[in-house]
Amino acid sequence: MTYPAMNTAPAHRRGGFISQTVAVAVALALIAGAWRLAGMGDSTLALSLLLGAGFGLCLQRSRFCFFCVTRDFLDHRDARGLLGIVAALAVGTLGYHLVFGLFLPDPGGGRLPPDAHIGPVSWVLAVAALVFGAGMALSGSCISAHLYRLGEGAVASIIALIGVLIGFGLGFLSWNHLYLAGIDQAPVLWLPAHLGYGGSVLVQLSGLGGLAVVLMIGHRRRQPAAPVNESPDNGGVAQKVLAERWPTYVGGLLIGALAVAAYLRVAPLGVTAELGSIARTLGNHAELIPARLQGLDGFSGCATIIKAGLLSTNGAFIVGLVMASLAAALTAGQFGLQPAPVGKSARHLAGGILMGWGAMTALGCTVGTLLSGIMAAALSGWVFAFFCLAGLWATWRVMGFLNRASTRG
Amino acid sequence: MRIKAPIRRLAVTLSLALGASLAHANPDALVSTQWLADNLEREDVRVIEVSVNPGKFERGHIPGAVNFRWHTDLVDTVSRDIIDRDGFEQLLRDAGVSNDTEIVLYGDSNNWFAAWGAWVFDIYGVDNVRLLDGGRNKWEAEGRPLSIRPTRYDAGDITVAEADDSIRAFLPEVVEIASSSDPSAQLVDIRSAAEYEGRIIAPEGVDELSVRAGHIPGAVNVGWSNAVDEDGTFKSAEELRAIYAEAGVDGSKPVITYCRIGERSSHTWFALSKILGYEVKNYDGSWTEYGNSVGVPVTNLAGTVWGGQ
The missing domain is CATH 3.40.250.10 (Rhodanese-like domain)
Known part of the structure; x- marks a missing residue:
């Protein structure tokens, strides 16, 4: 068993004429869509579509994939990708605290800032994050990366996303039990409530700085083959922006800024609210999941409400993400329908199910709970990150072992 | 001071008769978006948003407005009741409201909770309370400015009456x-x-x-x-x-x-x-x-x- 090759797309040659034309058409369709939504008087939907597009562009161009960058470090001691995530968290932390100062001038008053993804810290969160991490390792990507891979033509990502929907359904089935067993009495810990905004920024940036130092120490300077950022020819700016992969930190800095803009204007970044809503609506319709999910709608996080309209803000965000990723992949010559053999599909499906269950019970995934949670100085974000990495690492070890055993056998 | 209901009714009826030529009557109960825009700078006018949806106020409100959260500020969160007198008085004082302050309430969803707020204000005998006609929706639809900056006011000294359950x-x-x-x-x-x-x-x-x-x-x-x-x-x-x-x-x-x-x-x-x-x-x-x-x-x-x- 081998991991899917994540990084072998021909990164340095721009797409051909047809690809470029389709890319332009997709980009124009995005703009037209936003224009139309804004014309209908719904600037929030239009903005969500564009923010999603920005997010998709950053994910695809800088290969901002939580699993891939972690694996780069585990396999090759290449810390650049993980440092990109740290960069996103640092920028997001600063921006979020700036916004918090507007939204909630007094952090010690017992209130939480509106909509911020600050969740309960319980053993359920730890288990959910572990399972999510295992699912990431099994399916080769987290949910957001599967979404941008969809734009790159990865058929297997569709299977993983179907798995996510199934996992969400299982999450809804287990929610009421877990809610009473561990979630309802769990503390919701928000650092600024205890440390003030200044103290919270200081602690967060110190933590992220410490993490960056550890990663830099662990980083091996000479990488065997680093196809990510280096170009054989010295193309111009267009080549660097449109065809070459961006260094992950570039994507990270942009995503940090985008996260703040999204929180300020619409809602924190998250990619599972729409998937969860689809699963909940389908499950409800088929009477497969409980009609009443205790306490769920009272938590901030990737809310999974029963669908009322066709297009929600998170739905528009996801559409924008996938379309922009498609346009970016086409431009860079990185689009190609990648087949999904049975073994790979089964692994994607299983990984998707685990991620769906984890994302439902943790109230979000690596984007909604990890990124948006840590930026918001929520302890739940840090706990998710720790256990998600632990689940990923353990699964990576087991799969490596099985892989070696099958090679020997 | 609280006016007895019949007298108030008479007063309202009279003012209605006087203002019969107005398209939208009782000037004492409503302010238009234009009036509010023209009077926003006045220090004795306090604009208070009571919206259903959390996060609405924070992402943009009428400049200078303060936020009252219907589900925590204006109710008792344990027993099913409106906020008690002392709590309400303190809430208003924190918003810089004094006895002579003119209050304008507005909110999202067609002023539902703003109107509910007006009812709570009335129970505690606070005069000078008017509703922004058309609420937040109209203010936004007219493209009028919103602000995300919170405004802090020096504490007011309003004294509110005991709850009037009439x-x-x-x-x-x-x-x-x-x-x-x-x-x-x-x-x-x-x-x-x-x-x-x-x-x-x-x-x-x-x-x-x-x-x-x-x-x-x-x-x-x-x-x-x-x-x-x-x-x-x-x-x-x-x-x-x-x-x-x-x-x-x-x-x-x-x-x-x-x-x-x-x-x-x-x-x-x-x-x-x-x-x-x-x-x-x-x-x-x-x-x-x-x-x-x-x-x-x-x-x-x-x-x-x-x-x-």
């Missing part, structure tokens, strides 16, 4: 009216026709239910939205008077408005009481209290049975 109906009174052959007040159910008729128990998506469907016997059904034009502003007093008169509510008798939790019914309470000057109570227990009460009379036109076939 504009608040409680269950025993409502049951008595429902049971009487000659009821002392006219009940107005402002919910949807489907709820009123008992075809559904509550609108989709709400958790707070009753275990019985239908309405309070004797109540007439006039949906809250009948009181507003397309842009969310209240209809003229003449139109309102005609609409409610058609349903048999002409102000000759005291009125009690109710809905599911007493929020949307505040909107109709506002129209009938503040614009038309009728004597009106809001029943904030509404259907979630009445429809759960044991042994009270219920009219269930659809015959929907709770809990099974």
